[in-house]
Amino acid sequence: MTNNGSTLTFESEEHQGAVLAMPFGSNTEDLDRFAMARIQGYTTVNAESWYIYARNIGRDIKNGDLSLVVGHDKTTAWGMATFSTLKSAEKDPVRLTFKQVARNDIRRSYVWESSSSMVEVRTGPDAKEEEELQMGDAAEEGTDYENQCLFVRTLQINMRDIGNLWKNPRPTGMGILPSSSPEILATSMVH
Numbered sequence: 001m002t003n004n005g006s007t008l009t010f011e012s013e014e015h016q017g018a019v020l021a022m023p024f025g026s027n028t029e030d031l032d033r034f035a036m037a038r039i040q041g042y043t044t045v046n047a048e049s050w051y052i053y054a055r056n057i058g059r060d061i062k063n064g065d066l067s068l069v070v071g072h073d074k075t076t077a078w079g080m081a082t083f084s085t086l087k088s089a090e091k092d093p094v095r096l097t098f099k100q101v102a103r104n105d106i107r108r109s110y111v112w113e114s115s116s117s118m119v120e121v122r123t124g125p126d127a128k129e130e131e132e133l134q135m136g137d138a139a140e141e142g143t144d145y146e147n148q149c150l151f152v153r154t155l156q157i158n159m160r161d162i163g164n165l166w167k168n169p170r171p172t173g174m175g176i177l178p179s180s181s182p183e184i185l186a187t188s189m190v191h
Helices: 033-056 127-134
Strands: 002-004 007-012 016-021 027-030 066-075 078-084 094-101 109-114 119-124 148-159 184-186
Touching: 007 016, 016 094, 033 066, 033 148, 078 094, 078 109, 109 119
Parallel strands: none
Antiparallel strands: 002 007, 007 094, 016 078, 027 066, 066 148, 078 119, 094 109, 148 184
């Protein structure tokens, strides 16, 4: 990778790969240990009723389908590129260039240039999304919003099969009748 101001160039001799470019880095936020302990306790007490509620309102939900977001990585701008080329005797490297382009306003936009036609690319946010974000906002024109979520970390909620919970959820007239001792298996955080 080479970095020349507002241009990033990536080169690979592999026949397939992926690149995520964040010209301004990202901001990571995660719940601290104290908050995680409280969330896990709250989940242990309430998870069964959340599953029963989802099933009672007609959601096709299975054990492990519920997740709580406990962290994220956000940025103001990004670019993703994936490539897959044919293996050949002559191995020309794939070159991907992520660069800033001039626009009529003071916002920044980015594009990908590639040495291969076998590349899929995306950038964000796009101009239309930026306009929608700016509408009704008293912020200065050209404000960069750190609202582009790249990754989330979740706490996946898995319940042990308590009796016939998955076969016959137990609704009541006024709400949910929880079991006497719900058990939750929380998996580690997943990206």
